[in-house]
Amino acid sequence: MAGRDLFVTLVERQLRLRAKRTWVGTVWPLVAPFLLLALYIFVFHSVFKVPVAHYGTFLFAGLLPWTLLAQGLGASVTSISNEAELVRRAPFPYELLPITTVVSLALPFIVGLIGFLIYLQVVGRLDVVLVPLLVVPVAAVVLFVMSLSMILALIDVHNRALRSVLANLLTVWFFLVPVVYSPDMVHARLRALRSIDPMNMIVGQFRDLLYYRHVSRPLHMGLMVAVCVAFFGVCLMVFRGFAADLPRDV
Secondary structure, eight states: OHHHHHHHHHHHHHHHHHHHHOHHHHHHHHHHHHHHHHHHIIIIIIISOOOOTTHHHHHHHHHHHHHHHHHHHHHHTTTTGGGHHHHHHSOOOTTHHHHHHHHHHHHHHHHHHHHHHHHHHHTTOOOGGGGGGGHHHHHHHHHHHHHHHHHHHHHHHHOTTHHHHHHHHHHHHHHHTTSSSOGGGSOHHHHHHHTTOHHHHHHHHHHIIIIIOSOSOHHHHHHHHHHHHHHHHHHHHHHHHHHTTHHHHO
């Protein structure tokens, strides 16, 4: 009960801090995917002529989970270092700091997803039967981002250089994942390399349900959640192994 109350309090605190600093901080997590959508449609559909029908729908289905990853990692990497006084003041599950940061950003992600579903229904490109299955990739991407956020926040406590290069690493990763292009547009070797990337599989599942309107590999959906749950458990175990020294190291 106490842990749940602390979790809710930290999420509310994240939301209040974001709203207090500037109104842009409140709406930006929701607006950012739509701005990127407009930019990438212009660049990759109007200029480079990516041969994908209904490119806006195709692109946004991949941008939604990717934006949660990029925003979640960008905000959570300093979630412990920026709360040094709180960490030193009293012992508590320190992993809640990066986790609640991700949760506070998952809320606009869910709002954006609901808005996208409404749009698809209006234009007649939504299979309502598949909507409940979205719980699977949503759970997978949230767990995956939470897992990485704990490890990056822990690394940042000991080496502040990570925050300086994270945006560049995410940019490289972004173009390796088929968000703005179709997977069959690249060499087979790169497709084989991407097969071990969780974000590649998560983006593929969102796109299956929202763009192609079918489930191409049902077993992979369950497997993806299982992998993300296991990855979360491993990252949590590693984090807690170093957590005792955080009040001294932060």
